[in-house]
Amino acid sequence: MPRSSETLTPPTCAPPARPRPTAPRPGGVRPVGAPPVDALLRRHRHAGEALDCVPVTEGLLNRGFRLTTTRGTYFLKQHLDAATADRATIARQHRATHRLHALGLPVAPPLADARGRTVAVVGGHCYALHPWVEGRHRDGGQLSTGGCRRLGTLLGQVHTALDRVMDDPEAGGPGGPGGTDAGACASADPQDTFRAIDELIRLVRAHRPRDSFDALAEHRLRERRGLLARHAHHRPPAASAAGWVHGDFHPLNLLYRGAEPAAIVDWDRLGRRPRAEEAVRAAAIFFVRPGGELPLGKVRAYARAYRRATGADGAELAAAAHRVWWERLNDFWTLRWRYQLHDRRADAQFPAVSALAVWWTREYEAVREAFAG
Numbered sequence: 432m433p434r435s436s437e438t439l440t441p442p443t444c445a446p447p448a449r450p451r452p453t454a455p456r457p458g459g460v461r462p463v464g465a466p467p468v469d470a471l472l473r474r475h476r477h478a479g480e481a482l483d484c485v486p487v488t489e490g491l492l493n494r495g496f497r498l499t500t501t502r503g504t505y506f507l508k509q510h511l512d513a514a515t516a517d518r519a520t521i522a523r524q525h526r527a528t529h530r531l532h533a534l535g536l537p538v539a540p541p542l543a544d545a546r547g548r549t550v551a552v553v554g555g556h557c558y559a560l561h562p563w564v565e566g567r568h569r570d571g572g573q574l575s576t577g578g579c580r581r582l583g584t585l586l587g588q589v590h591t592a593l594d595r596v597m598d599d600p601e602a603g604g605p606g607g608p609g610g611t612d613a614g615a616c617a618s619a620d621p622q623d624t625f626r627a628i629d630e631l632i633r634l635v636r637a638h639r640p641r642d643s644f645d646a647l648a649e650h651r652l653r654e655r656r657g658l659l660a661r662h663a664h665h666r667p668p669a670a671s672a673a674g675w676v677h678g679d680f681h682p683l684n685l686l687y688r689g690a691e692p693a694a695i696v697d698w699d700r701l702g703r704r705p706r707a708e709e710a711v712r713a714a715a716i717f718f719v720r721p722g723g724e725l726p727l728g729k730v731r732a733y734a735r736a737y738r739r740a741t742g743a744d745g746a747e748l749a750a751a752a753h754r755v756w757w758e759r760l761n762d763f764w765t766l767r768w769r770y771q772l773h774d775r776r777a778d779a780q781f782p783a784v785s786a787l788a789v790w791w792t793r794e795y796e797a798v799r800e801a802f803a804g
Contacts, residue, residue: 466484466494466509467558468484471551474544474545475545476545477545479503482499484498484499485497487506491777493508493509493510493511493697494508494511495508496509503563506563507558508558508560509556510556510558510559510699515699516556521557521559522550524699525540525550527593527596527701528541528698530595531592534595536588536589537692539561539696541559541560542560542561544560564686564694565688565693566687566688566693566694567688568682568683568685570682570717571682571714571726572720576729577690578690579718580732580736581690582717583732583734583738584736584739585692586710586713586737586740587710587738589680590675590706590741591740593675594675597675616669616673618669618754618757618758619757620666621666621761624761625659628655631652631763631766631767635648635770636649638770644781647781648766648770651781658788658789659760659761662760662792666757667753667754667757670705670708674703674705675703676704678702679697680712680716681713681717682717684696707747707750707751708754710737710743710748710751712758714734714802715755715759719783719787722783723782723785723786723787723788725787725791725798727801730798731802734748734803746803749799749802752798752799753799756795759784759787759788759791760788762784765777765778
């Protein structure tokens, strides 16, 4: 997860709950304090001696540090997400990124230690040392139409390259860890969502002191219940196909140098899932505006470039758009964080996330055409 030197801010629209790439895992503990830099650098003697180690703004899952040594600057990542922080899973991700890098994709594979290992386990936690990548993050509002096309082409190239590198058993292909996530292929049951809405409304109304966020949350929950009641018959079937995907492709996981992508980072959620859905989901995150709208001209340019890069047809993207729309209609991950996990780090994302579901429902046909046309 190499990072730029700029301050990180949360994306305007976060990954969804089904699958929920950025949701905290029950039982996951976020340790505090400095990483064991000296112990790590003894393994990476090529990196020199530590001069400074500064935390970068925390993501929602892991911790990162800008490590300056006598030989350069590095990104030190501490893996914390319980679902992906075991050594075997991280090593599989690392092998995949090395192969992607060899194919010319903009990734920043980790550095191996003196024994050829890329994962260090110290004090029960996993760490990896990456090169530091100078760059900045861009959302869809900062991209030209040409930049939108480059973004779609890049994600398409990632998906097709992953199919190549993950066929290699040494990369953890289908015969190894990382099989299809069955939960990612199923669609949300509206009856489960109705129960979740009722529980969240109860928690919202019990929250004290009540504030404007609580009022908006209750309004959106009641609004969503009405939308679901009207559209429950549009529940999609389980997805029939899956491919290898990055799993968390959004603006904070892509660094730009000028107008060109410099590095795709954070491969923790690498896995087998419906890949056209990742393309649609990424567009919803990159391009959403604060009021919940999507600039459909940019979405169309992005989607056409993605289809050209992968060979996917309009029908595949239309089906994916329908499934991601349904996913968003049933999703309340930001409210679960606030009211059930008592974690407010995602609060700023809620207004756009919740407005998008409403806008998308109203503009369903136009959105579908933008992805498929």
